[in-house]
Amino acid sequence: MQVKLVSNVLKANDQIAADNRRLLARGRTLVVNLMSSPGSGKTTLLERTIAELGEACPMAVVEGDLFTTRDADRIERLGVPVVQINTEGGCHLDAQMVRAALQDLPWEGRDILFIENVGNLVCPAAWDLGEDLRVAMVSVSEGDDKPAKYPRMFREAAAVVVNKLDLLSMTDFSLDRLEEDLRLLNPAAPIFCLSARTGEGLAAWVAWLKGRVAAKRDGAATVGVAP
Amino acid sequence: MTLEEVTGRRAMHELSLAQEVLRTVNDSARDNGIRRVTRIRLVIGKMSGVLPEALRFSFDAGREIVPAWTPGLFAAARLDIVEKEATAKCRRCGEAFPVGDLLDLPRPCPACGSTDLSLDGGLEMFIDLFEGD
Numbered sequence: 001m002q003v004k005l006v007s008n009v010l011k012a013n014d015q016i017a018a019d020n021r022r023l024l025a026r027g028r029t030l031v032v033n034l035m036s037s038p039g040s041g042k043t044t045l046l047e048r049t050i051a052e053l054g055e056a057c058p059m060a061v062v063e064g065d066l067f068t069t070r071d072a073d074r075i076e077r078l079g080v081p082v083v084q085i086n087t088e089g090g091c092h093l094d095a096q097m098v099r100a101a102l103q104d105l106p107w108e109g110r111d112i113l114f115i116e117n118v119g120n121l122v123c124p125a126a127w128d129l130g131e132d133l134r135v136a137m138v139s140v141s142e143g144d145d146k147p148a149k150y151p152r153m154f155r156e157a158a159a160v161v162v163n164k165l166d167l168l169s170m171t172d173f174s175l176d177r178l179e180e181d182l183r184l185l186n187p188a189a190p191i192f193c194l195s196a197r198t199g200e201g202l203a204a205w206v207a208w209l210k211g212r213v214a215a216k217r218d219g220a221a222t223v224g225v226a227p
Numbered sequence: 228m229t230l231e232e233v234t235g236r237r238a239m240h241e242l243s244l245a246q247e248v249l250r251t252v253n254d255s256a257r258d259n260g261i262r263r264v265t266r267i268r269l270v271i272g273k274m275s276g277v278l279p280e281a282l283r284f285s286f287d288a289g290r291e292i293v294p295a296w297t298p299g300l301f302a303a304a305r306l307d308i309v310e311k312e313a314t315a316k317c318r319r320c321g322e323a324f325p326v327g328d329l330l331d332l333p334r335p336c337p338a339c340g341s342t343d344l345s346l347d348g349g350l351e352m353f354i355d356l357f358e359g360d
Contacts, residue, residue: 003255005354009247009269091240122276123240126352151274151346184315184344 013127016095020102020130027108029060030216031115032209033129035153036137037146038119041163043071044196045137046114050078052206053112057213060107062115064093071116081106092123095130111213121150132216133158140164140173148181155185159192159208166195241278244352245285249293249301252357257296261359264304268356272311274349279308304359313349317341 008014024031034042043063050059061082063071072084083101085093098115107113115131117124136157138146141164147154154160160182162175179191190208194201252267271277283306290301316323322338326346335342 001259001261001360002356002358003259003261004356005251005255006356007251007255007354009244009251009352009354011251012247094243126240126276150276152276152350155346155350185346187318187343187345 010126010128013095016099017128017130020095020099023102024107024113024130024132027110028217028219029107029110029113030133030209030213031113031129031131032212033115033117033124033131033134034137035117035121035124035134035157036119036139036161036163037121037142040119040137040139040142041196042116042119042137043074045161045163045194046116047074047078048196048199048202049114049206049209050075050080052202053209057112057210058110059112059114060105060110062093062098062101062105062113064097064116064118066090066118081110087118091118091120092127093117093129094127098129111217112209121146121153125150125152125156133212135159135161137161137163138178140168140171143172144174144178145181147178147185151185154182154189157186157189158212159190159205160186161205162191162193163196165193165200166198241281241285242289244277245282245289246293248286248354249289249295251354253293253295253300255357256300256359262297262300264301264357264359266305266307266358267354268307268309270309270311270351270353270355272313272349272351274313274346275352277352279310282306282308304357309355311348311351314347315344316347318343318345323347 036042046061059080061075061080063082063084064087065071066087066089069084072082075082083105085097085101115129134157136153140162175193192201192205194205252264256264271279286306290304295301312325314323315326317336317339319341320336320339322336324337336344
């Protein structure tokens with residue numbers, strides 16, 4: 001007997017992600033899945049974003065790393081509720097891990113829940129966590145070919161952050177080349193060039209986030225590109 | 228016992244993919260009264276980030292371990308992986324053409340000259356069908 005399935009390999013994960021999405025929709029909390037290579041500056045961007053948005057925009061954070069609680073410690077120092085997920089070798093977060101983290105995190109009533117994924121441009125893109133939108137980040141020292149080499153990550157991003165702009169003059173990074181490749185995959189996502197370290201260019205990113213938070217609060221049907 | 232516990236590692240995401248394949252086929256085999264799966268066909272896009280050989284390794288490691296509704300369900304199962312080439316599509320004229328990888332993409336569109344192109348195929352990752360008795 002032949003059984004035609006045409007079933008997504010990640011169906012089980014997608015079902016849990018849908019549960020997460022339903023749960024999170026109750027609180028009108030904007031859920032952002034932040035993804036990049038290791039060392040692009042995800043945690044630094046979160047620290048800066050927390051400092052910029054302040055108490056006007058209460059946040060909660062889920063940190064994903066293979067090992068250590070170092071990232072969660074950094075967020076905790078800023079007085080933001082955070083849960084660290086250690087994947088112990090796993091290359092991405094999945095919806096089940098996020099579901100477990102949500103039970104320990106006081107996310108309800110907060111404007112933004114950031115999920116900082118495991119540093120990796122490949123695997124995290126395939127796993128829906130129940131987020132509203134995905135943000136893909138690349139730092140200038142990594143090179144401008146990242147969207148072309150890791151298309152899935154950038155194709156599904158609602159916004160792309162180019163970090164470490166303060167190092168631009170020391171690299172051969174070309175924003176034009178990055179944009180040319182990115183537009184093949186993703187014609188509409190805004191690109192935010194900034195330095196999370198110096199704060200340069202941060203205002204546009206923060207303004208965009210505020211807009212997404214407002215859209216979510218107003219119950220807009222879509223706040224970003226659904227994965 | 229999970230596959231991760233048996234292999235002692237989770238570093239390859241192909242392990243979790245193989246586990247999902249076996250679980251999905253198990254459930255469907257049970258519903259259809261199939262006691263012996265002979266073939267499973269997966270479709271994997273070349274830009275999906277999945278390594279077919281790692282998936283095959285994970286499938287072989289997992290088939291004895293993942294709970295099956297009846298003993299030996301996967302003992303004779305062959306895994307066929309169909310790799311799908313990446314294709315691009317012109318957003319203006321709709322012309323579709325294969326690409327080796329994105330950096331090799333012909334720009335502009337070979338049919339109409341537009342530079343408004345998009346990646347179309349190559350990101351697939353699904354179980355197409357399985358056979359058994």
